[in-house]
Amino acid sequence: MSRNLTAPRLRRMTARGQDEVDRIVDAWQRERPDLDVAPLHVLSRISRVARRLDQTRGTAFARHDVEGWEFDVLSALRRAGTPYELSPGALVQQTLVTSGTMTNRVDRLENRGLVRRRPAPNDRRGVLVELTDEGRDLVDAVMADLLAREQELLSHLPTRDRERLAVGLRTLLGELEG
Amino acid sequence: MSRNLTAPRLRRMTARGQDEVDRIVDAWQRERPDLDVAPLHVLSRISRVARRLDQTRGTAFARHDVEGWEFDVLSALRRAGTPYELSPGALVQQTLVTSGTMTNRVDRLENRGLVRRRPAPNDRRGVLVELTDEGRDLVDAVMADLLAREQELLSHLPTRDRERLAVGLRTLLGELEG
DNA sequence: GGGATTTATCTTGATATCAAGATACTGCTG
DNA sequence: CAGCAGTATCTTGATATCAAGATAAATCCC
Numbered sequence: 001m002s003r004n005l006t007a008p009r010l011r012r013m014t015a016r017g018q019d020e021v022d023r024i025v026d027a028w029q030r031e032r033p034d035l036d037v038a039p040l041h042v043l044s045r046i047s048r049v050a051r052r053l054d055q056t057r058g059t060a061f062a063r064h065d066v067e068g069w070e071f072d073v074l075s076a077l078r079r080a081g082t083p084y085e086l087s088p089g090a091l092v093q094q095t096l097v098t099s100g101t102m103t104n105r106v107d108r109l110e111n112r113g114l115v116r117r118r119p120a121p122n123d124r125r126g127v128l129v130e131l132t133d134e135g136r137d138l139v140d141a142v143m144a145d146l147l148a149r150e151q152e153l154l155s156h157l158p159t160r161d162r163e164r165l166a167v168g169l170r171t172l173l174g175e176l177e178g
Numbered sequence: 179m180s181r182n183l184t185a186p187r188l189r190r191m192t193a194r195g196q197d198e199v200d201r202i203v204d205a206w207q208r209e210r211p212d213l214d215v216a217p218l219h220v221l222s223r224i225s226r227v228a229r230r231l232d233q234t235r236g237t238a239f240a241r242h243d244v245e246g247w248e249f250d251v252l253s254a255l256r257r258a259g260t261p262y263e264l265s266p267g268a269l270v271q272q273t274l275v276t277s278g279t280m281t282n283r284v285d286r287l288e289n290r291g292l293v294r295r296r297p298a299p300n301d302r303r304g305v306l307v308e309l310t311d312e313g314r315d316l317v318d319a320v321m322a323d324l325l326a327r328e329q330e331l332l333s334h335l336p337t338r339d340r341e342r343l344a345v346g347l348r349t350l351l352g353e354l355e356g
Numbered sequence: 357g358g359g360a361t362t363t364a365t366c367t368t369g370a371t372a373t374c375a376a377g378a379t380a381c382t383g384c385t386g
Numbered sequence: 387c388a389g390c391a392g393t394a395t396c397t398t399g400a401t402a403t404c405a406a407g408a409t410a411a412a413t414c415c416c
Contacts, residue, residue, distance in 0.1 A: 019351045024272075027257035032321070039328035041344040043231060049347055050228030051274050052354035053221060069372075079205035089394060094202075096229050098374055103396050105372090125381045125394045143210065150217035157349055165346040166219040168339050169227055173197045175331055176230035247402075267364060276404055281366050283402090303364050303411045 021045045046169075060149050064142045071146075073105050074114060074139040077131040085130035087120065114138060199223045224347075238327050242320045249324075251283050252292060252317040255309040263308035265298065292316060 018026075021044050028037045054068065061068055076094045077084050086094075092102045106129055109115040114135035120126030131139070154162060196204075199222050206215045232246065239246055254272045255262050264272075270280045284307055287293040292313035298304030309317070332340060 017352070019348050020272075020355060021348070021351065024257065027259070028321075031257050031259055032318075035322060035325055036329065037325060038340075039325060039332050042332060042340055042347070043328050045344060045347040045351060046224060047228050047231060048274075049351050049354065050225050052351065053225060055274075056354060067372095079202065079209050081205070081209055087394080088396090096226075099395065100375080100397075101373055120394090123382075123394080125379095127395070140210075143206075144213060147213055147215065147217060150221050151214065153350070153353055154217050154220060156353060157346065161342075161346050161349070162216075162220055164339075164342045166223060168335065168343040168346075169220070169223040170197050170199070171335055171339070172331070173199065173223060173227050173230065174195065175334060176227065176234060177198060245402095265364080266366090277365065278367075278405080279403055298364095301364080301412070303409095305365070 019045075021048055046172075056149075056153075057146065060146055061142065064138065064145065066138065066142055069105055070109060070112075070114070071139065071142055073102075073109060073129075074131065074135055075143065077115065077129065078136060078139045078143070083130065084136060085118075085128045087126060087128055091129060109135070197223075199226055224350075234327075234331075235324065238324055239320065242316065242323065244316065244320055247283055248287060248290075248292070249317065249320055251280075251287060251307075252309065252313055253321065255293065255307065256314060256317045256321070261308065262314060263296075263306045265304060265306060269307060287313070 021041065024044065025037055025040045028035070028040065058068060061071055066074075072095045073091060076091055077086055080086050088099065088102050088106060091106075092099050095102070097105075106115060106117065110117060114132055115129050116132055117127050117129055120128050157165070199219065202222065203215055203218045206213070206218065236246060239249055244252075250273045251269060254269055255264055258264050266277065266280050266284060269284075270277050273280070275283075284293060284295065288295060291310060294308050294310055295305050296308060298306050335343070
């Protein structure tokens, strides 16, 4: 069993300052010196950053009176391009929720007038969900705002670091989805 | 407004294969060429990886008959070290949930016999949540298993890349928490 | 030391999610 | 062309979460 071989180097590289995850990992290392807790430096940090990111995005969404889950759906439809319509099944795949959740989401978005359901051609089981003009305007406004804030969030990270981050995360995602 | 200056380089670096986020970002770029969508390469990917990671961990937890939220709480208590006890407030801070959620979680863990509540000394408002022996055994077993799986997940990522990933994420987390 | 403020925890009510199963239609196979 | 497995969507029931507020005790400050 390989024993925290990478920990010392990691520690050196980050001498400037600890974050909450460093404290968590150190605590585990102290309590379980028999385990290699190095993976936590990457994977726990991802979970924690994602959590905070959700919270932060929430405040950006609030100013447009939109919930995160609403944006998820509208945004999948928007980036599909004209005529801005997808099947519920396709929406399920893209948003990583279950079919029941998607039915519920589409219901509520339809009530708000942001999407519309129509029968699928050539398949009487099927439905297509399409963005209304109002939905499109909304998602466009939110997206511009969101990107501005994310730009700012990344502004202290050099371009090179952003690329490395993206590449590493892509590898992980490939592992998880492949 | 800076216009997707980093996108071409990113694209080149990843010629080997696209992931789902690449497809999402490309679609946005096509639909909104006026916006700089590069931040999504990092931030959307973090959300998506985190989501998948949750799902993956879920299956590891299931074999020990533990839910993710249970592990979160037990693990905070475990790494606190002897005597394995923390206030509900401290647990709230570490797990990023609200106080109502924590009350509920502690209730359920107490019912399962994994933790125990006792009055805080010197503060009659307060309570301390402490790990039972059973809780400690459980969290130790789950942690060992979890680390083994995460080790494997990271095994295709060179050590150097893991370090860079950790460093970049730490910077982001500092931004989000500071 | 007594009243206002802050801190710590718990309660309540509304909501979003999921797993499992129901329903309805398609399209393959023999 | 009949039956049957597969696909697409929706329904149901249980559950975890959150926001807001209630309650109680500690601490501050004059």
